[in-house]
Amino acid sequence: MKGVLLINLGSPDSPNPKDVKKYLGEFLMDERVIDVPKWLRTFLVKGIILNTRPKKSAKAYQKIWWDEGSPLIIISERFQKKVQERAKVPVALGMRYGSMSIQKGLQELHDQGVDEVLVVPLYPHYAMSSTETVIEKTKEEQQKHFPNMELTIVPSFYNHPDYIRVLSEKIKENLEGVDYDHILFSYHGIPERHIRKTDPTKSHCKIDGSCCNTPSKAHEFCYRHQCFETTKLVAEYLNLPEGKYSDSFQSRLGGDPWLKPYTDKEFERFPEEGKKNLVVITPAFVADCLETLEEIAMEGEEEFKEAGGEEYKHIPCLNDDDAWVKVMTRWINEWSVAKAEVTA
Known part of the structure; x- marks a missing residue:
């Protein structure tokens, strides 16, 4: 059975410094974000950045936080819901960092019987600190928890x-x-x-x-x-x-x-x-x-x-605009049909 995992960056659970610090720790300790030897990255992140930046970042998050939660998460959830309403296969949502993890997204699909996953990094342009880390993390989770799943990665769509x-x-x-x-x-x-x-x-x-x-x-x-x-x-x-x-x-x-x-x-x-x-x-x-x-x-x-x-x-960004939802849905449905034809 086929399914789709949409993946974006992620967000702290709340705009308070404690949650922001936890989120920043996971984000900045990623070797593809701060690409220096682990000992140096640990010193920079845990020894310096996490002792100063969380309070400043928390104030910034507080300025943009919605009553429902993180704008990025809420918008992504709205987008996923709209796409699911039009798509012919199950569509889940995961984040590279934070509590809405990639593993949870894959688990949601697995629980619905999905064993062929179209992975959609929601980054138009390829970078090691965005697309690459999403792809490698998804592969890691698949190999560790869902060895029978087959992954297909959507390439960067900057010029589509x-x-x-x-x-x-x-x-x-x-x-x-x-x-x-x-x-x-x-x-x-x-x-x-x-x-x-x-x-x-x-x-x-x-x-x-x-x-x-x-x-x-x-x-x-x-x-x-x-x-x-x-x-x-x-x-x-x-x-x-x-x-x-x-x-x-x-x-x-x-x-x-x-x-x-x-x-x-x-x-x-x-x-x-x-x-x-x-x-x-x-x-x-x-x-x-x-x-x-x-x-x-x-x-x-x-x-x-x-x-x-x-x-x-x-x-504003494309967010959950209907035109963007239609594009993503078409990409998904075209993949699912092509996949079905290949396996028929």
Whole structure:
């Protein structure tokens, strides 16, 4: 029997410092998030970060927390429910970190008799700290607890026509009647070394002005290329004028070089260039979360206006929009039918 597991990042159980600390501990101790030797990662996370960051992060979560719970969890649950109503097979939800675990999601499917699982990492772009860690964790749980399950992984969909269409239409809808000077595509940042580590050629990704535009099998795993490609395809779909849009990367941590330009620095720069009316979209996320609701929608607007900006608009993620639900349902149903034909 076939089934589907949708997987996103996760969230603390509550916005209090104790729960945030537990969540951050699991997240930051992931070797694909902070990719240094375990002794050093343990020192950094348990010796330094978890003694200072939880209180600050808890305050940020408190600013965006809904009465029902974590926005990311609630939105993901709404999305899963809508997809389940349309899908021909069971659909479960799991998170890479937190109490809504991948193991629980697989168990839910197993209890319904599912032995063939379509795994859907809800990240449009491939990165070792998102897609890769989800895939490896799912394989680990399957091998440990569900050895008879067969897994099929949905590849990154950053350039899939369906994704580009629903993302573009979402932007178009939110641009109606808006007089803007510039659109900023703000993607979640990652350390530059992650780009080089995921390069299968070990030579193509130089993070310069040309490698992302030079065809290579490295692009299948290159987060930077995939982000730029999403922006390019959306700009073509919406016929955005050259110079009226750009890319940036947010949420950097630590002192190592991360992908540039940095979103917060762009917020400071734009008003100086006369770009006073700004629209921001966050295509690395399919569901609104701390990084979109607090960092971009709240802090971003404050930073932009402090720098001299006037009008600021954050466009929500796809969330549980019906158009996005229809796309995901179609992908699932097409897989289930194709799978049935192969096994018939």
